[in-house]
Amino acid sequence: MAEHYPVLKEAEPFYFEGNRTGILVIHGFTGSTQSMLGLGEAYAKKGYTVCGPRLKGHGTHYHDMELTTYTDWIASVEEGYQRLKEKCQTIFVTGLSMGGTLTLYMAENHPDIQAIIPINAAIDLPDMAALNNISEPRFLDAIGSDIKKANVKELAYEKTPLRSVKEIVKLMEKVKSGLYKIQCPALIFVSTEDHVVPPGNSQTIFDFICSKEKQLIRLENSYHVATLDNDKDLIIEKTLQFINSK
Structure with a gap:
């Protein structure tokens, strides 16, 4: 499936060449790489090789997203992982929201991953699951920019395709059923208030x-998009400590 809309400014995939330790950085559902770029840049400054893929159908227009499946999103992440594998001996994976779900998926399917850092990862959203049996409306309200910090906006879609909601529900079910497979070290961030x-x-x-x-580290001063919120620096600091200890 070809995408029909250009990639938005600030939604481009990013890659920073560094040492032989790689960090795969994954954005969330209806969002874009903009939500993860600050983390990626911070890790690159410490010398790590960082890859932030753009999930297929994201960062363009929600009409593109409507045509993608959860397997397309997995493929986008796998592509970033393989790119890091060409350069790096050791790979860490981190992701926000559905990016956290995909982080867990990768750990379930790639036991060689050194460690994972899911941030407000989604595995069970009853409100979304309840939409599985409906066919209307075609587009739902936006879910982006749940941020406590004033004057900060996430680059995310203004509408959410119903078809895409059904796809993330499938992904979450798949990942939740395989959590027992994960044995690598895990640093889990969770906002105490997340809408x-x-x-x-x-x-x-x-x-x-x-x-x-x-x-499990609780983020007391951020909502869902914690990577753009008040606890962003805390996430960076704790993640770097975690990676350095491995």
Whole structure:
């Protein structure tokens, strides 16, 4: 499926060449790489090789997104992972929201991943699951920009395709059922107040993964898009400490 709209400014994929430790950085559902670029730049400054893929159908127009499936989004992430594999000996994966879901997917399917850092990851959204059996309306309200910090906006779609909601529900079901496969170290970030993904999702992830080393860090001063919010620097600091310890 070819995309019909140009990539928006600030929604382009990014890649920073660095050392032989790679970090795959994944944005969320209806969002764009803009939400993860600040983290990517911070990790690149420390010498890491960083890849931030643009998920297919994202960062252009919601009409493009409507035509994609969750397997397209997985393929976008796999492509970024393979790019890092060509250069790096060790790979870490981090992601926000559905990017966190895809982070978990990668850990379930690539046991060689060194460690993961999901941020407000989604595995169970009852409100979205409830839409599975309806066919109207074609487009729902936007879910982007759930940010506590004043005057900060996420580059995300102004509408959410119903078909895409059904796709993320399939992805979440797939990932949730495979959490037991994850054994790599995990640093899990969760906002205590999140109007998109209930914070209980992160506790479930913590409880069901089989990692011997796992930690749950609560973000007290950010909403869903924590990577653009008040706790952004805390996420960067704790993630770098975590990566440096591996």
